[in-house]
Amino acid sequence: MxxxxxxxxxxxxxxxxxxxxxxxxxxxxxxxxxxxxxxFRLANSIVGNKVNNPVIEFAxxxxxxxxxxxxxxxxxxxxxIFKITKGKKExxxxxxxxxxxxxGDEIDIISTNKSVYGYLAINGEFNLKLxxxxxxxNTKAIIGSNNGEKFKDGQKFEIKKIxxxxxxxxxxxxxxxxxxxxxxxxxNFNYFSDQSKKIFFEKEFTVSKLxxxxxxxxxxxxxENIVNTNIKSEGLVKGVIQVPADGNxxxxxxxxxxxxxxxxxxxxxxxxxxxxxxxxxxxxxxxQEINLxxxxxxxxxxxxxxxxxxxxx
Amino acid sequence: xxxxxxNLGDAALYCDFGDExxxxxxxxxIKYFRSLKEKNIEGIINLTxxxxxxxxxxxxxxxxFKEIKKLVENDNVNEIEMNSVKIIEIPVCCExxxxxxxxxLETKLSLKREKIYENFFNKxxxxxxxxxxxxMPFLGDLExxxxxxxxxxxxVKVPKGSIGLTEQFANIYTFESPGGWxxxxxxxxxxxxxxxxxxxxxxxxGDTVNFKKxxxxxxxxxxx
Numbered sequence: 136m137x138x139x140x141x142x143x144x145x146x147x148x149x150x151x152x153x154x155x156x157x158x159x160x161x162x163x164x165x166x167x168x169x170x171x172x173x174x175f176r177l178a179n180s181i182v183g184n185k186v187n188n189p190v191i192e193f194a195x196x197x198x199x200x201x202x203x204x205x206x207x208x209x210x211x212x213x214x215x216i217f218k219i220t221k222g223k224k225e226x227x228x229x230x231x232x233x234x235x236x237x238x239g240d241e242i243d244i245i246s247t248n249k250s251v252y253g254y255l256a257i258n259g260e261f262n263l264k265l266x267x268x269x270x271x272x273n274t275k276a277i278i279g280s281n282n283g284e285k286f287k288d289g290q291k292f293e294i295k296k297i298x299x300x301x302x303x304x305x306x307x308x309x310x311x312x313x314x315x316x317x318x319x320x321x322x323n324f325n326y327f328s329d330q331s332k333k334i335f336f337e338k339e340f341t342v343s344k345l346x347x348x349x350x351x352x353x354x355x356x357x358x359e360n361i362v363n364t365n366i367k368s369e370g371l372v373k374g375v376i377q378v379p380a381d382g383n384x385x386x387x388x389x390x391x392x393x394x395x396x397x398x399x400x401x402x403x404x405x406x407x408x409x410x411x412x413x414x415x416x417x418x419x420x421x422x423q424e425i426n427l428x429x430x431x432x433x434x435x436x437x438x439x440x441x442x443x444x445x446x447x448x
Numbered sequence: 449x450x451x452x453x454x455n456l457g458d459a460a461l462y463c464d465f466g467d468e469x470x471x472x473x474x475x476x477x478i479k480y481f482r483s484l485k486e487k488n489i490e491g492i493i494n495l496t497x498x499x500x501x502x503x504x505x506x507x508x509x510x511x512x513f514k515e516i517k518k519l520v521e522n523d524n525v526n527e528i529e530m531n532s533v534k535i536i537e538i539p540v541c542c543e544x545x546x547x548x549x550x551x552x553l554e555t556k557l558s559l560k561r562e563k564i565y566e567n568f569f570n571k572x573x574x575x576x577x578x579x580x581x582x583x584m585p586f587l588g589d590l591e592x593x594x595x596x597x598x599x600x601x602x603x604v605k606v607p608k609g610s611i612g613l614t615e616q617f618a619n620i621y622t623f624e625s626p627g628g629w630x631x632x633x634x635x636x637x638x639x640x641x642x643x644x645x646x647x648x649x650x651x652x653x654g655d656t657v658n659f660k661k662x663x664x665x666x667x668x669x670x671x672x
Binding site for chain 1: 454455456457458459460462464467469481485492493494495496497498499500501502503505508509512513577578579580581582583584586622623640642645648649652653
């Protein structure tokens with residue numbers, strides 16, 4: 136019997152993701168990978184996979200999936216509203232809890248709740264082609280699984296292997312929302328007026344609708360550049376906050392282009408990145424300045440917290 | 449040499465080689481890039497060389513700023529040879545259907561198109577970096593009388609294979625993409641080949657490029 140997922144409804148932005156492509160920035164290939172790495176790792180852990188197994192990432196409205204094949208387990212992570220239909224029976228699903236499904240059952244991922252990304256993992260492996268060591272789909276660069284494209288209605292994805300493990304695993308975890316984003320000053324911090332430097336760390340910004348896997352655009356008080364609104368193009372990393380001539384900050388996210396020419400006012404710390412990407416348009420945020428050594432400590436704590444969650448299993 | 453090393457956030461090193469853009473400074477950047485790439489250092493996620501900067505991003509679970517900074521400071525780049533450069537010839541067709549901005553160039557540079565093409569084709573270009581979109585090479589330097597700014601309003605779609613000019617640089621659009629460079633022709637050659645896992649880029653930083661003018665017929669027959 137061939138086991139597969141039939142995509143009844145694709146959802147808004149549904150793709151395969153893993154932990155991304157590395158060592159390719161110098162040729163212009165972005166990192167990609169699951170936006171919220173903690174929820175990605177939790178999804179794999181709960182169904183007993185290796186932590187970097189490819190999973191399905193969705194944003195806002197997720198897919199409706201009909202399952203065909205032998206009994207299998209799945210889990211959904213993130214703050215997600217979903218239901219499972221087994222014949223006439225309907226079950227309201229809980230995130231971070233694994234469920235088993237059989238031939239003909241359906242998973243309806245209605246939406247993420249006051250957040251952006253959610254993950255679906257199965258205790259098995261989809262039949263995916265790797266490109267540069269990763270299956271992660273980058274729809275702008277047309278790279279990765281599913282020919283570099285989002286899921287489409289009616290597509291079928293074969294599951295080539297089911298890993299046998301015990302069912303009924305779950306963890307207790309609530310996604311808290313972040314309001315204060317901690318930031319290390321950027322390499323062009325002094326390109327901005329004293330007034331703007333102050334505003335940057337004091338005033339509120341709003342996440343704009345023009346936000347995707349490449350970048351998060353912010354609206355709020357304009358940041359005034361007093362030196363030069365362009366720099367010679369140079370490398371970028373995720374979390375970098377660039378300010379173009381219009382004065383509205385843009386935060387680079389996982390699919391960002393490898394080089395850019397706008398001044399960098401700051402960089403979001405690694406410990407806050409997963410929570411940052413979960414902010415939906417309209418969310419209000421404030422930036423808080425932090426130094427390097429505190430940022431390193433906060434990352435260690437964040438990683439410890441993830442490990443503790445995994446050790447509940 | 450590296451003038452200053454600072455941190456770019458908590459998971460990247462910002463190596464600053466100065467503000468100028470020239471071949472000497474860029475060669476230094478590429479030396480460091482090649483040397484660190486060859487060493488395949490545990491924990492380094494990406495090395496991004498550009499005109500005069502090298503950004504090194506790393507896995508904060510495996511290493512940190514202090515450790516990588518020390519490695520870079522102690523790196524002996526003088527052992528890296530730069531003279532084994534590849535010379536790559538890129539065929540370019542400059543028919544009007546491809547040379548989208550040739551009239552703008554004639555006006556802005558106050559040069560006839562014959563002179564523009566003569567200047568463009570009769571020289572070697574140095575590849576400073578690749579990126580922005582996958583495989584796009586940034587090539588320099590154009591002569592002073594060939595330099596102009598980006599379009600006031602960038603195109604939503606620049607055709608794949610387009611050769612663009614801006615400031616002291618020429619580039620090649622490896623994909624159809626938005627962009628504001630002044631387009632003077634198009635190449636039928638594949639600059640980025642995503643089916644190649646090992647080295648998808650035809651042109652890499654440090655390589656030398658020269659352009660060869662071809663006819664529309666040669667262009668059309670190129671991939672037969």
